Amino acid sequence: MKRKRIGVLLSGCGVMDGSEIHEATLTLYFLDKQGADILCMAPDKDQADVVNHVSGNATGEKRSILNEAARIARGKIVDINTVKADELDGIILPGGFGAAKNLCTFAFDGAECRVDEGVARLLREMHDRNKPIGALCIAPAVLARLFGAGVSPELTIGNDAGTAAALEKMGARHKTANTDEIVVDIKNKIVTTPCYMTAQSIKEVGAGAEKLVSKILDLAG
C-alpha cells in the first residue's frame, strides 16, 4: 500500500509563543509509528512575540516562526507557501499559543481574528479537495475562522466555555470533549481533540494525539 503523506503545520517552538512541543512531537511520533510520511511546514515570518517560558513574560526579542519550528522538525521543514495540497493526503495542526498568535490572531482578536494568508490558502485547498484536516488544543480556532461561516464544522477545544463561545461566534459548532476523545466532523473531514486544553499530563496528550492521527490516516483515503 502506498504510504500516506501528512503535513504537520508548526507555529514556532514552545507552548507560550509557538507550537506546543509535546503535542507536535507526539503527532510526529504517532504518524511515523502508524506508517505515514511527514512534511513539516511553517510560515516564514516573525513570531507575534517571544515569551520567556520560566517567567511567562514577553522578552521583546524577534524570532522566525520557521526557524524556531525547525527545532521540532530537526531542520526538515519547508515554508508553507511552497506546499501544494496535491502533495499531501492530509494535514495536522498541533496546538500551543503559536496556533493562536502566529497562524491566526485569535489570541489577540478572538472571534474577529485573521488567519495567515499562506495558512488560509493551503487549508482551503485541502478542504476543497476533500482531504482530512486535524487540529489539536487551541488550533481548531484557525479552522473555525476559515470554515465557520461556510460549512460550519463541528469542532472541540475541550470544555472551556469562553473559548467554545468564540468558536461558535465564528460559525463553528462546538462539541465538549474529554482529553482522550476526538471529535470527527465526517462530512468536512475535520478531526479535533483537546490535548492541553484539558490534559493534566503528557500521557493524556499522547492518548488524544494517537487517536487523532489514526483517524486522519483513515480519512486520508
Added chain:
Amino acid sequence: MKRKRIGVLLSGCGVMDGSEIHEATLTLYFLDKQGADILCMAPDKDQADVVNHVSGNATGEKRSILNEAARIARGKIVDINTVKADELDGIILPGGFGAAKNLCTFAFDGAECRVDEGVARLLREMHDRNKPIGALCIAPAVLARLFGAGVSPELTIGNDAGTAAALEKMGARHKTANTDEIVVDIKNKIVTTPCYMTAQSIKEVGAGAEKLVSKILDLAG
C-alpha cells in the same frame, strides 16, 4: 506503591544547540505513562551557542539554557543547582548537541572536555547513592568524562567509531548497540541507548527511550 521521582536533565531546546526535542519529549512521555513523577532541570547559564535549525549556522544570539529548556518542560523546571540527589530516585539525560555543548564541552574539546559544575555535582551524588542514571544519544559523553577514570562504566553511543574511541579515551568501556537496544551497566546503574546517534526516524527513538525509561524505573529501587 510509592511513585518514583525521576529527574530529567535538559540542556536547551533543539538538537543543534540544546536538548534533542524528540528524545526529551518521548522520555517525559514514557516516564508519565509508566507512572513516574518528573522533575525537569537545567543549568541556569547561557548556551554555548545558538544555531539556526534551518541553515545550521550559528546566529551569534545569547540564550539561556534554563529558559530554552523550559519550552520542553512547559515552564515546570528548576535550576540544577537547587536539586539534591535525595529528592530523586533516578535521573535521565536526553541527547542533542546541548548535552555535548552545555552540560559538558565534549563537542569542542573531545576527550579533554569539562563537565558543568552543577551537573557534575548532582550526577556524582546520584552515583554515590547508588541511584540509576540514564543517558540517550550523545549524553553518555558526560558520564564517560565523570565516571570513566573511576568506575569505567559500560556505555553506548551506538556505532560511531570516532565517538566511541573518545569515550574509551575518557575511561569508559564502549559497547556497540542498535537503535532499539539499551546497554545496562548493572553495577554502576547506568543505562544508555543510541537514539538519534543511529535512529532513522522518531519511532525508533521512541523504542529506545521506552526501554531505557522502563529499566531506569526498575533500577530505581
